[in-house]
Amino acid sequence: MPRLAISPEFLRGLGALSRPVRRDVAVAVRRFLLNASAAPHPERVRNCRDPRVATLRLADRHRGVVVRQEDVYWLLTVLPDAEAWSYAQRHRVGVNTAIGIVETWDAEALERIEPALRRASETGGRPLFENWCDNDLLNIGIDPRLLPLLRLMTSESHLAAVEPLLPHSQYAPLAALARGGSLAAAWRELDACRSRVADEIDPEDLLAALRRSPDRPRSPPTPPSSSASSRCPAGARSSIPRSTRTPTGRRTSSRCSSPGARAPGRRSSHCTGRPCWPARPPARCCWSRSRRASRPSCPRGST
Structure with missing residues (x-):
């Protein structure tokens, strides 16, 4: 497989x-x-x-x-x-x-930019990496196929132009050398990439x-199994806020989001940790009135 x-x-x-x-x-x-x-x-x-x-x-x-x-x-x-x-x-x-x-290269884009760098190098200027030989650059992990392109660069702007096309592990040590740093500085940049x-x-x-x-x-990722909740400790399950629907149709959480938050429908200014339900209008009790209306009335004076 x-x-x-x-x-x-x-x-x-x-x-x-x-x-x-x-x-x-x-x-x-x-x-x-x-x-x-x-x-x-x-x-x-x-x-x-x-x-x-x-x-x-x-x-x-x-x-x-x-x-x-x-x-x-x-x-x-x-x-x-x-x-x-x-x-x-x-x-x-x-x-x-x-x-x-591992490094991923956009090789076609690097091939297209080479003629522009060659024309820029013909105008004059000191090579950007003239102080380091090919072996120095190879020792800090520079790809051998990138060396001809580096020898055409005469300014830091040329290196900045190819930054989106290079892996970070290639650009970081080269940028340290272009700023005037030593091979030790390039190695420090390279160590941060691994x-x-x-x-x-x-x-x-x-x-x-x-x-x-x-x-x-x-x-x-493996799909979660149906028994994942049964393996969860009871304390962990109780600490997870659950979303419930109240009898009035509003969706609320079973616990307040913060200790000082005021729960909807509660008069206290602090959360007690109990389920917080929104206030409901008091139910009208009509039992006694309907009972009196249904009871037959007796004529006065009758026993």
Whole structure:
């Protein structure tokens, strides 16, 4: 059976979909995990930057973009069909060689910005990273495919222009060097990007990189069982405010929201912790009047 990791970006994209589409996506993901007969299967992406990227048909006219390695599938996002295919073609996934976390790149956007940087470098100016050789940059986890682009930069504005296209673990150490910092300052920025220290880093091990990432993808939540309330302690159940409907049709809470709040329908200025019901008009008692009216009257003087 496949193992699935879910990116936070996928959850944000799922929340933006309509309710019927969200339901279909959830059903498709469950079938994929159970390896059912009607489960979606990975489809290859033509002209992609990363051969591990594939798509899954999760709903009508909606696809999920996944990165697969053996039996591990990392679900990146869910988009309409055309946008999902474009996302899968543009992006590639790698592992930072210095701290071992996973990184997602918009490779196509970086390729489009290279001609503009080349024209800007021809106008003159000192290279931004001329004080550091390629080995220095590689030691702080800079991707080798990014080095030609860095050698074209002559000002901090050039680096700021590509910030949205770079993973934070790539931009943070470069920004420290561009401000005039040392390699130690770049390492301090890089240390803040990881959740734990890796003893050995394998750039091809996607699962280990996902586990080391601070925003580590989450596994699908298990549906709550019907016996969850029976396992809840009695004290915990009594402390959860419950919403009830009063005889007058108003919805109230069984407990006041704050100790000093005035409960509706109560004359006391403090909450006693008992259920707070709104005041009801006093019921009119007509029993004695109807009883006198129904009793036969006796003539005067009769015994």
